[in-house]
Amino acid sequence: xxxxxxxxxxAKNIKRIGMEKLDGKYDFSLYEYHNLxxxxxxxxxxxxxxxxxxxxIGDNIExxxxxxxxxxxxxxxxxxxxxxxxxxxxxxxxxxxxxxxKLGMGTLVIGEFGDSYTFVTGNVVRNSDIEPVIEKCxxxxxxxxxxxxxxxxxxxxxxxxxxxxxxxxxxxxxxxxESPLDIELTPVSDDESFFSVAVKIKKTVN
Amino acid sequence: MEDIHISGFKDCYIQPTVDFVxxxxxxxxxxxxxxxxxxxxxxxxxxxVKEYGKKHNKIVFTFSLTYYNTSTSKWLLAILKExxxxxxxxxxxxxxxxxxxxxxxxxxxxxxxxVDTGLHINMVPFDEP
Numbered sequence: 001x002x003x004x005x006x007x008x009x010x011a012k013n014i015k016r017i018g019m020e021k022l023d024g025k026y027d028f029s030l031y032e033y034h035n036l037x038x039x040x041x042x043x044x045x046x047x048x049x050x051x052x053x054x055x056x057i058g059d060n061i062e063x064x065x066x067x068x069x070x071x072x073x074x075x076x077x078x079x080x081x082x083x084x085x086x087x088x089x090x091x092x093x094x095x096x097x098x099x100x101x102k103l104g105m106g107t108l109v110i111g112e113f114g115d116s117y118t119f120v121t122g123n124v125v126r127n128s129d130i131e132p133v134i135e136k137c138x139x140x141x142x143x144x145x146x147x148x149x150x151x152x153x154x155x156x157x158x159x160x161x162x163x164x165x166x167x168x169x170x171x172x173x174x175x176x177x178e179s180p181l182d183i184e185l186t187p188v189s190d191d192e193s194f195f196s197v198a199v200k201i202k203k204t205v206n
Numbered sequence: 207m208e209d210i211h212i213s214g215f216k217d218c219y220i221q222p223t224v225d226f227v228x229x230x231x232x233x234x235x236x237x238x239x240x241x242x243x244x245x246x247x248x249x250x251x252x253x254x255v256k257e258y259g260k261k262h263n264k265i266v267f268t269f270s271l272t273y274y275n276t277s278t279s280k281w282l283l284a285i286l287k288e289x290x291x292x293x294x295x296x297x298x299x300x301x302x303x304x305x306x307x308x309x310x311x312x313x314x315x316x317x318x319x320x321v322d323t324g325l326h327i328n329m330v331p332f333d334e335p
Contacts, residue, residue, distance in 0.1 A: 051241070055220070071308060071309070082276060085275065153321065156276075156280055156283055168276040168280070169276050169277075175311065176311055
């Protein structure tokens with residue numbers, strides 16, 4: 001309450017207290033960054049991803065997707081779990097915990113646009129690793145629901161190696177979202193690209 | 207061979223509750239399943255069912271999972287394949303799968319498991335006994 005009162009008095013100009021500019025401080029305005037996210041973005045995270053982060057965000061998604069019916073909320077949760085896990089396990093950018101576990105780094109964003117939620121994840125990938133994934137995504141987007149289920153069964157029968165898991169995850173995401181995968185690959189260097197997957201989920205799913 | 211009792215928890219990662227009882231042939235996996243190394247968790251369970259099938263000819267297996275990731279889904283298939291194997295050998299196998307009726311994704315998934323294994327799965331809504 002106290003803070004709010006002060007705010008009206010200070011609102012006209014940006015006040016900066018302390019050094020002119022902190023050494024090493026990001027040269028963008030955090031306020032502008034916040035405002036950018038304020039438009040249609042419900043949740044955003046960038047950094048290392050592991051099961052703890054996934055649990056916290058996964059649980060909290062429900063709190064911000066108020067317009068969604070129960071079915072939509074459950075779909076968002078499932079899609080979040082699959083896509084976030086892909087970033088965690090397959091990102092080319094990673095860090096290591098004290099115990100030596102590798103945590104993939106990436107960005108997760110949940111937005112709200114009209115009658116839909118949009119879920120986007122992105123991470124750096126090696127070009128050599130991503131080619132087969134892009135091919136799989138093209139197959140996924142060309143299939144109808146029944147064919148997608150058949151494709152999932154086929155992939156599931158192949159068994160449990162880690163390389164293959166991500167692909168089933170993407171099939172599952174397309175099935176759950178009931179919409180195609182929106183894939184974007186932006187080159188960042190000769191061997192690496194930024195890979196992002198976006199899906200749309202209707203707020204009121206029948 | 208010993209019974210397996212694992213308590214589910216949802217702390218750092220999500221592990222389902224497992225109850226496999228050799229003396230009664232009643233086995234259940236319930237809760238939510240999402241973990242980094244599904245193989246580490248599920249491999250012993252698949253082995254248990256395989257071993258059980260060699261010694262006994264009756265089993266009632268109940269799945270009550272509200273959420274499982276795709277990596278888990280491969281291992282559920284492995285368990286169902288062992289159950290099918292037991293049935294092929296003349297065993298009496300009952301599979302019960304609790305589901306949420308309006309969750310079409312899960313319904314489709316259970317149907318696909320039936321197609322894949324040839325096992326009959328009794329689908330029972332979560333709120334029914």
